[in-house]
Amino acid sequence: MPAKRYQFSGPLNELDYARAIDPLSRSGPAMASFIKGIAVTSGIIVLGSVATAMAYAYYKPQRQFQVQLPQFRKGGLEVTAVFSRGQQRARQVADQNHIKLCFSSAEDLCLCEEVDVVSVVTPPYLHCKHFLAALEAGKHVICDKPMALNSQEAEQMLEAARQHPDQVAIVDHELRFTPMLQLAKEHLQAGQIGQVRWLDIRLIQPAPSGGRKWDWWADEAQGGGVVGALGSHVIDSLRFLLQAEVSSVSAHLRTMVSPLPDRTDSQIKEATSEDYASLQMTLTPQSAASSGVWGSDHPGSPPYKQPTDDGMPEIQAHVTLCLVAHAKPCMQCVIGADSGSAELDLLTGRLSIANHRKQVVASHRGYTSVFQEGECLLGSAVQQALGPKKDKLALQHAATIADGLAVQYVIDAVRASSEQHGSAVEPKQIDVEPW
Numbered sequence: 488m489p490a491k492r493y494q495f496s497g498p499l500n501e502l503d504y505a506r507a508i509d510p511l512s513r514s515g516p517a518m519a520s521f522i523k524g525i526a527v528t529s530g531i532i533v534l535g536s537v538a539t540a541m542a543y544a545y546y547k548p549q550r551q552f553q554v555q556l557p558q559f560r561k562g563g564l565e566v567t568a569v570f571s572r573g574q575q576r577a578r579q580v581a582d583q584n585h586i587k588l589c590f591s592s593a594e595d596l597c598l599c600e601e602v603d604v605v606s607v608v609t610p611p612y613l614h615c616k617h618f619l620a621a622l623e624a625g626k627h628v629i630c631d632k633p634m635a636l637n638s639q640e641a642e643q644m645l646e647a648a649r650q651h652p653d654q655v656a657i658v659d660h661e662l663r664f665t666p667m668l669q670l671a672k673e674h675l676q677a678g679q680i681g682q683v684r685w686l687d688i689r690l691i692q693p694a695p696s697g698g699r700k701w702d703w704w705a706d707e708a709q710g711g712g713v714v715g716a717l718g719s720h721v722i723d724s725l726r727f728l729l730q731a732e733v734s735s736v737s738a739h740l741r742t743m744v745s746p747l748p749d750r751t752d753s754q755i756k757e758a759t760s761e762d763y764a765s766l767q768m769t770l771t772p773q774s775a776a777s778s779g780v781w782g783s784d785h786p787g788s789p790p791y792k793q794p795t796d797d798g799m800p801e802i803q804a805h806v807t808l809c810l811v812a813h814a815k816p817c818m819q820c821v822i823g824a825d826s827g828s829a830e831l832d833l834l835t836g837r838l839s840i841a842n843h844r845k846q847v848v849a850s851h852r853g854y855t856s857v858f859q860e861g862e863c864l865l866g867s868a869v870q871q872a873l874g875p876k877k878d879k880l881a882l883q884h885a886a887t888i889a890d891g892l893a894v895q896y897v898i899d900a901v902r903a904s905s906e907q908h909g910s911a912v913e914p915k916q917i918d919v920e921p922w
Contacts, residue, residue, distance in 0.1 A: 770802040
């Protein structure tokens, strides 16, 4: 069978594919949106132009708008306002990025009559506060990852979302919208390579040019570290791909580079967040999991196997997350199954699925970082869902607040395991609500 190749056309054709992306720089601007008119953007007819208000980045401010703002614009969203701590800085950021409105108070932004959707992309320790303020102001909300500082805050956010059922509340896990992840999910759930057995995931991120500085990203109390910035992507993507829950995790977290000079005054401070993480996770199927991932009935696949004494199938995942000075970026996932394997490259969006004869049965040629691609597609989905078309199915792949809480439970278990010197910890489970 010839390889099945998926090509994506639309707004991504206008991306600057040569530009490297730093996913750690995303924790910056927060968004608000206003629906008006009809716009045609990047080859896609958009019913309703959505205006967005972004919050000033607290990490790598010189690259604060490199991901969400330009990609949401390419997806059909019109940026209209910015939030920053300090009116002068807010005005400066607004002028630099051709944004109409600026606010020095996130609460004032949420109360603005020209705002219908707020995207919370401030540091994690502020997520819960800004999320609740946006919901109380009657806005739809997109919350950046990790959703909260801890599971207690995440539970509070889920309860608030349930009390506002008419408002859209999602987590900005943009990888779910990429052709790479959706094609991989399609073939895995169809049993194309049989029962999945293991995954090896490596996300190695170079440190910022000029060396790391102390800011919120180096402070565990503010939600900094590779587990929240990169690990949350991994956990959510595994749950999405495999229809799985993390039933057990063993983790070792380390702070390799400390102390660091403060970004504002160059004073030397101790870094408390981890810049290295090694995770060993056991995944088990969700109640609605596909038989393809967990026991394939695909022709040519080996007989279904139950690897555990209690009859519950398992998948083992080893994850390495690291922030290293002068390192070559590496963001790869290898999936091993009974009848083949799959390789995903997050830097290029490339996917290759091969059977047990090493024949490529499906592939996707990526053009750019999946973080850029996914953000653009998420922006387009928001446009379709909240514009005049009111197509809520456009957001069917989005991570719900319940999904965000499930990820937060795993993150809390990761930290608990590391504190116990790598002892296995079972994350608290949640019944994920379908759309």
